[in-house]
Amino acid sequence: GEDVEQSLFLSVREGDSSVINCTYTDSSSTYLYWYKQEPGAGLQLLTYIFSNMDMKQDQRLTVLLNKKDKHLSLRIADTQTGDSAIYFCAESMDSSYKLIFGSGTRLLVRP
Amino acid sequence: EPEVTQTPSHQVTQMGQEVILRCVPISNHLYFYWYRQILGQKVEFLVSFYNNEISEKSEIFDDQFSVERPDGSNFTLKIRSTKLEDSAMYFCASSDPGQSSYEQYFGPGTRLTVT
Numbered sequence: 490g491e492d493v494e495q496s497l498f499l500s501v502r503e504g505d506s507s508v509i510n511c512t513y514t515d516s517s518s519t520y521l522y523w524y525k526q527e528p529g530a531g532l533q534l535l536t537y538i539f540s541n542m543d544m545k546q547d548q549r550l551t552v553l554l555n556k557k558d559k560h561l562s563l564r565i566a567d568t569q570t571g572d573s574a575i576y577f578c579a580e581s582m583d584s585s586y587k588l589i590f591g592s593g594t595r596l597l598v599r600p
Numbered sequence: 601e602p603e604v605t606q607t608p609s610h611q612v613t614q615m616g617q618e619v620i621l622r623c624v625p626i627s628n629h630l631y632f633y634w635y636r637q638i639l640g641q642k643v644e645f646l647v648s649f650y651n652n653e654i655s656e657k658s659e660i661f662d663d664q665f666s667v668e669r670p671d672g673s674n675f676t677l678k679i680r681s682t683k684l685e686d687s688a689m690y691f692c693a694s695s696d697p698g699q700s701s702y703e704q705y706f707g708p709g710t711r712l713t714v715t
Contacts, residue, residue: 520701531604531691531708532643537701577643586631586695586702587656590643 493580495591502599507565509594511578514559518580521554522588523563526575535563535576565596573598602626604707606692612713613682621677621710623692632675633693633704634667636660643691649675650697682714 492514501507513521518540524532538545538552538561545552551564561578575595579588605624613619625632634646647657649667666678675694679686689711693704 522703524706529708531606532693532706534703534705537703539701579643581702585656586648586704587633587645587658588635588643588704589645590635592642 493578493589493591495576495578495594497592498595498597500597500599501568503568503570505568507563507568507572507596507598509563509565509576509578509596511561511563511591512559513561513578513580513589515580515582515589516556516559517582517584519583520581521552521561522579522581523550523552524577524579524590526577526593528574532577568596568598570598570600572596604692604694604705606690606707606710608710609708610711610713612715615684615714616681619679619682619712621679621690621692621712623675623677623707624673625675625692625694626696626705627673629694629696629705631655631695631697631702631704632667632669633695634677635691635693635706636688637691637709638685638688646677679712682712684714687712687714 522537523535549566553562575593577593579590607622632649637643647661648655689709691709692707695704
């Protein structure tokens with residue numbers, strides 16, 4: 490079945506890199522997404538990667554996809570206090586437009 | 601930048617009452633979605649809507665739920681007879697079928713509290 494898992498919490502110091510990990514079970518995933526949720530706000534799409542890619546870079550964000558291990562990661566370079574939020578990975582399948590979300594990783598950036 | 605909007609931001613209702621949650625998707629988008637997030641749990645898909653009909657729904661979306669696009673801009677979720685377990689944050693999303701990546705853009709959510 491479809492399942493997406495993430496670690497619950499990550500704490501980093503300001504200026505360090507953050508790496509948020511995600512695993513998924515369905516090998517028919519087409520696109521994988523990263524969303525950011527700040528307190529009291531909605532889900533902001535950060536970036537996505539197509540399943541036939543290994544890596545995608547977008548300014549401070551780098552997405553790595555290991556399709557063999559069904560592992561996705563989001564690296565945030567030079568993490569800032571404004572990056573403190575909950576980060577969700579999500580997958581979509583070719584046969585459906587619905588998104589399957591992970592439980593979210595709460596990132597805390599310490600000054 | 602265009603965005604999805606939702607009203608109200610917070611709705612309190614009594615068990616058994618009907619509620620309507622409203623969304624205005626991004627104007628050139630044609631796919632619309634509702635998701636919910638019970639406190640402390642994952643964001644869950646409820647329903648997708650395209651061309652004035654439901655294209656997919658989850659097991660959660662039972663006969664108590666309905667969706668409608670009453671005019672060219674609004675997209676609504678109705679819960680006929682609310683239960684305590686319907687308390688959650690409800691997110692509306694929309695996407696542009698012209699984008700092959702199927703990116704979904706989310707609204708800020710409506711917090712529904714059923715007492």
